[in-house]
Amino acid sequence: MAFTVPKILANKKDKGWFKKIIKLESNTSEGEIKSSLSKTLIFIISLVFFGFFIGTGSGNGFKLLKKIETGEIDHNDRIKFIDGDYSKVEIVGSNSSFIFYLEKGNKTVMISPINGIIKSIEVIK
Numbered sequence: 001m002a003f004t005v006p007k008i009l010a011n012k013k014d015k016g017w018f019k020k021i022i023k024l025e026s027n028t029s030e031g032e033i034k035s036s037l038s039k040t041l042i043f044i045i046s047l048v049f050f051g052f053f054i055g056t057g058s059g060n061g062f063k064l065l066k067k068i069e070t071g072e073i074d075h076n077d078r079i080k081f082i083d084g085d086y087s088k089v090e091i092v093g094s095n096s097s098f099i100f101y102l103e104k105g106n107k108t109v110m111i112s113p114i115n116g117i118i119k120s121i122e123v124i125k
Contacts, residue, residue, distance in 0.1 A: 064092060068107050075104045078122045079112075091121070 067073050075090045079101065089101040089110075098111050099118065112118060 068102065068109075073102055075102070076124050077101070078124055079118055080120045080122070082117060082119050088124070 073090045075088045077089050077091045079087045079089055079099075081087070087101075088104045091099060091101045092109060093100040094114075097113060097115070099114055099121070101110055101112070102108075103110060
């Protein structure tokens with residue numbers, strides 16, 4: 001799509017509406033038009049993807065914040081630490097190094113490194 005749309009639009013370079021929208025000079029070649037349209041289309045597509053990921057991330061974050069404030073969090077996980085302590089939690093996120101969780105009775109998100117601190121994680125049904 002990113003290559004066919006500029007090709008189709010480049011064939012319309014003699015149309016009045018196309019010249020008005022793109023603001024072409026009279027001596028612009030078809031290759032320059034295709035290149036310009038390709039760059040513009042790729043920029044627009046990347047902007048849409050960027051907006052999608054930022055929007056869904058923000059939306060999920062606000063939804064989680066609302067659940068935390070209203071106390072609708074189900075603590076379905078249990079973390080066993082190296083020192084033998086257990087904690088009933090709800091895991092809200094993780095990456096390769098850290099785990100993000102809410103302890104029961106606490107509205108603050110806790111962050112703990114996975115290596116060296118956590119022995120096991122269990123899902124409670």
